[in-house]
Amino acid sequence: EIVLTQSPGTLSLSPGERATLSCRASQTISSDFLAWLQQKPGQAPRLLIYGASNRAAGIPDRFSGSGSGTDFTLTISRLEPEDFVVYFCQQYDRSPVTFGGGTKVEIK
Amino acid sequence: QVHLQASGPGLVKPSQTLSLTCTVSGGSINTYSNYWGWIRQPAGQGLEWIGRVYGSGGTDYNPSLKGRVTISIDTSNNQFSLNLKSVTASDTAVYYCTTGSPDYRDDEEAYYVNVWGTGTTVTVSS
Numbered sequence: 066e067i068v069l070t071q072s073p074g075t076l077s078l079s080p081g082e083r084a085t086l087s088c089r090a091s092q093t094i095s096s097d098f099l100a101w102l103q104q105k106p107g108q109a110p111r112l113l114i115y116g117a118s119n120r121a122a123g124i125p126d127r128f129s130g131s132g133s134g135t136d137f138t139l140t141i142s143r144l145e146p147e148d149f150v151v152y153f154c155q156q157y158d159r160s161p162v163t164f165g166g167g168t169k170v171e172i173k
Numbered sequence: 174q175v176h177l178q179a180s181g182p183g184l185v186k187p188s189q190t191l192s193l194t195c196t197v198s199g200g201s202i203n204t205y206s207n208y209w210g211w212i213r214q215p216a217g218q219g220l221e222w223i224g225r226v227y228g229s230g231g232t233d234y235n236p237s238l239k240g241r242v243t244i245s246i247d248t249s250n251n252q253f254s255l256n257l258k259s260v261t262a263s264d265t266a267v268y269y270c271t272t273g274s275p276d277y278r279d280d281e282e283a284y285y286v287n288v289w290g291t292g293t294t295v296t297v298s299s
Contacts, residue, residue: 096276097278098283109289109292110220112285115285115287155285161222164220
């Protein structure tokens with residue numbers, strides 16, 4: 066199975082700063098079948114990005130995804146207070162679908 | 174957009190079968206998507222994909238569950254279900270039902286999850 070490793074585990078930043086989250090795959094993810102999810106406490110995850118760089122419906126443009134092959138990045142251009150939560154990457158290229166361990170973005 | 178609501182017992186005894194149903198509203202399970210699946214999350218931990226059923230009835234499961242899982246679709250009731258046999262404490266988690274949309278690129282097709290149900294907590298304990 067494809068193992069996804071997210072870094073850092075925790076990112077400490079201030080509102081208004083730029084956040085860069087990394088997701089590295091153990092094997093090449095073909096056709097960029099990689100998604101980014103956001104999870105707020107007590108809620109189900111929400112899709113932010115699919116196909117490595119396509120924003121899902123209703124997602125603000127401060128969220129952007131990039132990368133291909135084995136290295137992918139989620140960038141939040143200017144952190145808003147509601148962005149200080151947990152983010153997961155997910156590959157849907159091959160079965161079983163797998164997730165990264167998550168990155169928590171916390172207020173510095 | 175469809176809404177997904179998972180239901181089932183919140184407490185299951187070890188060695189028994191966990192059975193959950195996901196009711197689809199706001200759209201037909203026959204036509205909204207070809208992909209209906211389950212994902213779980215133990216408290217304070219990450220996400221684990223359980224498996225999926227396609228509109229045709231075909232299925233795909235996570236090998237880590239060692240053949241204990243069955244996902245089926247009930248088009249007459251606009252529902253799909255999860256059965257997980259021989260549960261242990263490690264199956265305690267929030268269970269989410271999900272649906273997805275197809276992503277086509279480079280002559281390949283794959284489904285990404287774009288709708289999550291609210292989640293239901295299942296505890297395995299005697």
